[in-house]
Amino acid sequence: MQDPLEDVAAELGETxxxxxxxxxxxxxxxxxxxxxxxxxxxxxxxVTLDTWTLGWRPRDLxxxxxxxxxxxxxxxxxxxxxxxxxxxxxPEEDLATATxxxxxxxxxxxxxxxxxxxxxxxxxxxxxxxxxxxxxxxxRAKEAGVDAIYCxxxxxxxxxxxxALELLPGVVAAAEGMPVLFDSGVRSGVDVVKxxxxxxxxxxxxxxxxxxxxxxxxxxxxxxxxxxxxEADLTMGLNGLRTVAELGRDALIRL
Numbered sequence: 401m402q403d404p405l406e407d408v409a410a411e412l413g414e415t416x417x418x419x420x421x422x423x424x425x426x427x428x429x430x431x432x433x434x435x436x437x438x439x440x441x442x443x444x445x446x447v448t449l450d451t452w453t454l455g456w457r458p459r460d461l462x463x464x465x466x467x468x469x470x471x472x473x474x475x476x477x478x479x480x481x482x483x484x485x486x487x488x489x490x491p492e493e494d495l496a497t498a499t500x501x502x503x504x505x506x507x508x509x510x511x512x513x514x515x516x517x518x519x520x521x522x523x524x525x526x527x528x529x530x531x532x533x534x535x536x537x538x539x540r541a542k543e544a545g546v547d548a549i550y551c552x553x554x555x556x557x558x559x560x561x562x563x564a565l566e567l568l569p570g571v572v573a574a575a576e577g578m579p580v581l582f583d584s585g586v587r588s589g590v591d592v593v594k595x596x597x598x599x600x601x602x603x604x605x606x607x608x609x610x611x612x613x614x615x616x617x618x619x620x621x622x623x624x625x626x627x628x629x630x631e632a633d634l635t636m637g638l639n640g641l642r643t644v645a646e647l648g649r650d651a652l653i654r655l
Contacts, residue, residue: 405419405433405436405437410440418444418445418446421433421447423447423519424507425505425506425507425509429480431482432482432483443525444525445527445528446530446550447527448531452508468499471498477502477505478498520546527547530581531550531554532549533553534571535571539574542576542578547579548579549581550580551564551572555606565582565591565595568595568598569598569649573599580601582595582603583605586603590635593647596644598652609625639651
């Protein structure tokens with residue numbers, strides 16, 4: 401992201417936004433990011449669980465590209481007062497050192513369930529855990545006061561063989577009415593309908609709108625999302641369904 405979280409929040413309008421926290425190993429920095437998101441008006445904090453370390457990414461290796469290591473997409477860190485206090489010179493004066501400092505700070509492999517109370521205590525905003533795919537983890541999170549579950553394999557970027565959609569029903573059952581968000585591999589309106597039929601409260605889209613932005617900027621992203629919504633609407637109509645509330649597992653047939 402090339403813009404700090406406050407600038408993004410200012411453009412949301414009436415659309416609720418969630419701040420996704422990749423918990424750094426600097427706890428004071430993590431708290432600062434959460435406080436900033438709260439002050440900026442975000443509707444909830446999504447704590448990402450599956451990025452203790454980065455996954456194996458053949459495409460990135462093939463193209464030898466990682467924008468963060470060029471100091472790009474780090475606006476949230478470079479604008480953070482706690483992060484800047486860790487630097488002898490500002491990112492504007494010494495981009496290389498600031499970038500290395502970020503790399504050494506990103507992700508916390510020591511994070512455990514015991515830290516959930518600390519995370520919960522950082523904010524009164526709804527707390528969502530992203531990357532949960534096992535019913536036992538859902539129940540444990542629920543007991544710890546989490547407000548929603550985000551079932552995801554990070555779009556296959558972290559663990560490509562984790563079949564998130566197939567794991568969704570078990571996650572929904574264990575949630576027992578707690579909201580369950582879902583993403584990973586959503587490429588069409590049909591995928592959205594499938595996830596909703598399996599019990600997802602909301603469905604996230606990742607790469608498709610990124611492709612739209614690459615091809616046509618904001619208008620490209622809008623076009624992609626309109627196509628996905630139109631296909632979802634058409635798919636439901638062809639199956640005699642008028643509303644999302646009518647969707648259930650009986651709408652799906654596994655051969």
